[in-house]
Amino acid sequence: MTELLSGGCLCGAVRYKLKPGFRMKPYACHCTDCQRRTGSAFSSHMLVMLADIELTGETDVGEFVQPSGVRSRIVGCAKCRARIYATNDKRPDMASLRWGTLDNAHQMNPEAHLWVKSKQPWITIPDDVPALETQPDDDAGWMKLLAPDLR
Numbered sequence: 543m544t545e546l547l548s549g550g551c552l553c554g555a556v557r558y559k560l561k562p563g564f565r566m567k568p569y570a571c572h573c574t575d576c577q578r579r580t581g582s583a584f585s586s587h588m589l590v591m592l593a594d595i596e597l598t599g600e601t602d603v604g605e606f607v608q609p610s611g612v613r614s615r616i617v618g619c620a621k622c623r624a625r626i627y628a629t630n631d632k633r634p635d636m637a638s639l640r641w642g643t644l645d646n647a648h649q650m651n652p653e654a655h656l657w658v659k660s661k662q663p664w665i666t667i668p669d670d671v672p673a674l675e676t677q678p679d680d681d682a683g684w685m686k687l688l689a690p691d692l693r
C-alpha cells in the first residue's frame with residue numbers, strides 16, 4: 543500500500559495528501575494514553591515519513607510528555623480540533639498518522655493490536671491478527687510486526 547492517499551479533518555479546513563513512500567502497516571493501540579487522548583477505546587496509528595504528509599489548512603498542536611520523558615506532539619485542525627498525526631522526539635523523521643482520517647479508512651484494517659492488556663473488555667480481537675500485551679521492545683520488533691510487505 544504505497545499509493546497516494548488523501549484525508550482530512552472533520553470540518554474540511556485541513557486536507558492532506560500522503561505521498562507514496564515508506565509506510566508501516568496500520569495498527570490499533572489499546573493503551574490507556576490512547577484511550578484518554580481519543581476519548582475512545584483505542585486509536586488507529588500508521589507510521590509514515592513526516593515528509594510524505596502534504597497538508598493544507600491551519601493546524602494546532604497538542605503536547606504531552608510521556609512517562610519515558612519523550613515529548614509527543616499531536617497535530618490537528620485548528621478549527622474543529624480533529625487530530626491528524628503525531629510526532630515525537632524519539633523518531634523525528636516519522637509521523638504516526640491517525641489513519642481514521644484517511645478518505646479510504648473504511649478499506650483498511652489494523653494489522654496488529656498493541657497494548658491489549660489494557661483493551662476495553664467488550665472488544666474482541668480477530669484470531670488471525672497479531673495481538674501484543676504491550677508493544678514491540680525495539681525498532682527491530684516494530685519492523686518485524688509492521689514493516690510493509692515488499693512486493
Ligand SMILES: [Zn+2]
Binds near residue numbers: 555556620622624
Ligand atoms: Zn477541521
Ligand SMILES: [Zn+2]
Binds near residue numbers: 573576577585657
Ligand atoms: Zn497507545
